[in-house]
Amino acid sequence: MGKWTEELTQEQITEVNRQMAIYRKGVQELIPSEDLERKVAKAVSEKRPLKIKLGLDPSAPDVHLGHTVVLNKIRQFQENGHTIQIIIGDFTGKIGDPTGKSVARQQLTDEEVKENARTYFEQFGKVVDMEKVELHYNSKWLSKLDFEDVINMAGKITVARLLERDDFEKRMDDHKPISLHEFFYPLMQGYDSVVLESDVELGGTDQHFNILMGRHFQEKYGKEKQVAMLMPLLEGLDGVEKMSKSKKNYIGIDESPNEMFGKAMSIPDELMIKYFELVTDTGPEEIDEMRTQIETGELHPRDAKMKLGKTIVKMYHDEKKAAEAEKHFISVFSERLVPEDIPVMKWTGEDEVGVLDLLVELNLLTSKSEARRMIQNRGVSLDGDKVEDPKLQVSVKVGMVVQVGKRKFVKIEM
Amino acid sequence: MGKWTEELTQEQITEVNRQMAIYRKGVQELIPSEDLERKVAKAVSEKRPLKIKLGLDPSAPDVHLGHTVVLNKIRQFQENGHTIQIIIGDFTGKIGDPTGKSVARQQLTDEEVKENARTYFEQFGKVVDMEKVELHYNSKWLSKLDFEDVINMAGKITVARLLERDDFEKRMDDHKPISLHEFFYPLMQGYDSVVLESDVELGGTDQHFNILMGRHFQEKYGKEKQVAMLMPLLEGLDGVEKMSKSKKNYIGIDESPNEMFGKAMSIPDELMIKYFELVTDTGPEEIDEMRTQIETGELHPRDAKMKLGKTIVKMYHDEKKAAEAEKHFISVFSERLVPEDIPVMKWTGEDEVGVLDLLVELNLLTSKSEARRMIQNRGVSLDGDKVEDPKLQVSVKVGMVVQVGKRKFVKIEM
Structure with missing residues (x-):
């Protein structure tokens, strides 16, 4: 504990400690901790x-659970009376953020930027109180x-x-081009903090470099330096890559209860x-208890995951919808004898495909004519729903379960 | 000879060849030659x-013979009816040109830039017809x-x-900082060519990279690419470094006849x-003849150098002043028995120094009191002029000859 305690009353010290305990929860890096x-x-x-x-960054406006890791932290600050500054990088978006990309992103038009920003606003309201937020x-x-x-x-x-930034360094080493304009993305982000005199900037750990630019430029422009608060990155449904729209491994916060639960x-x-910790409001004691129960075999992982699904649906819809989604899931999958270990197949074809092609390409049936017969015999289901029309166009999704006859199942990965 | 001959009359072809012979003279690099x-x-x-x-670059406005290498080439284009675009980098000057420097130059104020530009204009009139020049x-x-x-x-x-530029590359290798703003100097220079739609850009070979930026950006902005015409760099009085104001090894074009000659x-x-070739209007045949005569011993190098001195003074003053300067030089140096091989000493002290300190630090005399006595006895000369005042402040210059008594001489190098 630093020197600051000297000037505070005991009550105030207690309040600081209470807030710090909340803010530190789940944070991966706090640079520097004593400044906060x-x-x-x-x-x-x-x-x-x-x-x-x-x-x-207004280039990918569909808000998913990955975003909520940071949004939940925002809400904690908001609940303690602090001011939230949300900056829509509408100017920045004209350049695109090359973080974590090995090629320069395409620039957005003014129109696209504005439209994407509007979409963000609507969805954020599900997590933070947008009326108390400063929008810039x-x-x-x-x-x-x-x-x-x-x-x-x-x-x-x-x-x-600038070349110290991981992706720039890698591209230099790989002799891949870095366009000079890309250097300006971190500069702009830093300059935003100068203008807004921010005290804390939040982001994922992949924003490490860019958020430290805020500290750098605030100091150079004679301002007090902000604290960088970096949250862990949430892996997507594939369990490997960071959750993102472009990887199609995300749970969007405006998806239907059944989609979310599934x-x-x-x-x-x-x-x-990790999901319980980062994207739900479940308390740490309860999470610890679940962890122990799973380890001792007292709690089946499937049941814990059901609880996770219900918790998430409840957060973005309501308790009733959560219960219904669970019921739907059970009726479709568990009761229709979906085996515990469904074989998983990677789908590399088009997102939209005819059901006959889908069945053949997944090797569930050997020819289209065989597939057509099986559908006519009511022997094919998608996510538990019987397929009636052999001409059905299917939107292939991660986690989709394709069933042929009573025992043949495949779960799709992308 | 390229395809262009097809559409020209014989007379026009002759004219093109005549001009090309002039423009190619003394040029070190022409990129690409066929484009010109x-x-x-x-x-x-x-x-x-x-x-x-x-x-x-308006940061060093004293025009010296080094500049005239390019200015003479400008005059050749001007004499053949082409348009000269002189760009005063008043905006660029706010950044400073890091070419050939290993540290970032200090930025100039608006005031300094304007004042320096005015000084340039006045002096250029001695070489090119400023009334026919486009100033930007x-x-x-x-x-x-x-x-x-x-x-x-x-x-x-x-x-x-950008990092391919020699000085940037070297600084990266040496882990010396390159400030990001320095990257903009070559960009600006290139952009100037886009705006002015220049056909040819002139400069010293140290401008290789920057002038090629003009070609790069003209192409990117959909313009016809300019030709880079790079002139050799003129070594200064020290015979080693490029002639420049900061190295104090230059002959300024507005110096007095005696200074120039000396x-x-x-x-x-x-x-x-090389001086005859690059900074005088002496024809190639005459220069070849001199070269041969010096090699055969027919012409004493000192006499050839006298001719060089006279030629330069004549160019920037007149024939009469040139003759007088020669006479002055002979009377001061040659007739006062300055030996042929004066020992040269490197001056590392202040530019302005008391004469007593100068004599002691050059080891011509052992103490200040001895130096004072020698001056009182009229035994000390600077560039042939007797020193009368022991309190004299001396502006130390390259080539200055300090004499003590009849036989002790030192020539100063810096």
């Missing part, structure tokens, strides 16, 4: 809110900068420092507890 | 002038660019390409012919 404590202490003693920043478009200040301003900004950072049931057992 | 021929042919056939660009300040277009324009520009070049006499013998 000092800032919270000052906020408590001066009775003024901290400014908590979250920058959003960074084009407001960035579009006003002229060449001389840009040069002044560029004069405050070295090329070597997808939750498809995550690997090993990730269950 | 094609452009000249088009200009001759369409009876329209080419646009010949020279960009100037690049702030006119560069200051109007906004952040989005800058990003678009930056999107047309890769980081790897400095010309101080260049190393090996450089004499």
Whole structure:
């Protein structure tokens, strides 16, 4: 505990410690930890809110559970009276964020950026109180900068420092091109923090470099440095890659109860507890208890996962819908004798495919004519629903279960 | 000879060849040579002038013989009716040109840039016809660019390409910082060529990278690519480093006849012919003859150098002043028995120094009191002029001859 305690009453110290315990929960990196404590202490003693920043790339507006890891943290700050600054990188979006990509992303038009931002706003309301949030478009200040301003900004950072960013370093090593304009994404993100005088910036660990740019530029422009609060990345349904729209391994927060529940049931057992920790409001004691019960065999992983599915559906719909989704899942899968270990097959074809092609390509049947006969005999189901029309176009999805006859099952992976 | 001959009359072909012979003279690199021929042919056939660009860094406005290598080439284009575009990098000057420097240069204020530019104009009139020159300040277009324009520009070049520039590469290898804003100097220089639609850009070989940026950006912005015409660099009085104001090894074109002549006499013998070729209007036949005469011993190098001194003074003053300067030099140095091989000493002290300190630090006398006595006895001369005042402040210069008594001489190097 730092020097800040000297000027605080015992009651205030208790309050700082209470808030710090909440903010530290689930955080992977806090840079530097003592700065956050000092800032919270000052906020408590001066009775003024901290400014908590979250920058959003408007190129992928479908909000999924991966986003909620950070949004839940935002809500914690909000519940303690702090000010949330959400920055829509509408200007930044014209460049695209090359984080974690090995090729430059395509630039968005003004129109696309605005439309995507609107979609974000609507969905965020499910997690945070949007009426208490400060919304900012960074084009407001960035579009006003002229060449001389840009040069002044560029004069405050070295090329070597920028090349330290993992993806830039890798691309240099691999002799893959980095377009000079990509260097400006982290600069802009840092400059946003200068303009907004943010106290804390939130993001996933993949934002490590960009969020530290905020500290760098705030110092160079003579401002107090923000704290970088980095949350763990949530793996998607495949259990390997970061949850993202482009990997198609996500649970969207505006999906239907049945979709949500089904997808939750498809995550690997090993990730269950991490999901409870990062995307649900389940308390740490309850999570610890579940972990122990699973280890001792007292709780079947399938039942724990059912609980996870219900918890998630309840958060984004309601308790009744959660119960119905569970019931639907059980009736479709468990009661129709879906075996415990369904073989999983990777789908590499088109997202939209005729049902006959689907059955043949999955090697469930040997020819289209055989497939057509099986459908006419009411022997084919998709996610428990009988297929009636041999001309049906199927939207292939992760976790979809294809059944032929009584015993042949395949679960699709993408 | 390229395809362009097909559309030209015999007379026009002769004219193109005549001009090309002039333009090629003394050029170190012409990138690409065939493009210049094609452009000249088009200009001759369409009876329209080419646009010949020279960009100037306004941070060092004293024009010296090093500059005239390029200015003489400019005059050749001008004499053949082409348009000269002189760009004062007033905007660029705010960044400073890191070419050939291992540390970032200090930025200039608007005031300094404007004042320096004025000084350039006055001095250029001695070599080129300034009334026929198009003068441009690049702030006119560069200051109007906004952040989005800058990003678009930056999107047309890769980081790897910029790091190929010799000085950037060296600094990366040496782990010396490159500030990101320095990347913009070559971008701006290239963008100037886009705006001005230049056909040829002139510069020293140290401008190789920057001038090729013009070709790069003209192509990216859909313009015809300019030709890079790179002139050899002129070594300064020390015979080693490029002539420059900061190295104090230059002959300024507005120096007095005696200074010019004296400095010309101080260049190393090996450089004499190069000086004749690059900074005088002496014809190639005459230069060849001198070279042969020196080799055969028919012409004493000192006499050839006298001729060089006279030729230079005549160019920037007049024939009468040239004769007087020669006479002055002979009376001061040759007749006062300055030995042929004066020992040379490197001066590492301040530029301004008291004469007593100078004599002691050069080891010509052992103490200040001895030095004072020698001056009182009229035994000390600087460049042939007797020193009368022991409190004299001396501006130390390259080539300055310090004499003590009848036989002790030292020539100063810096």
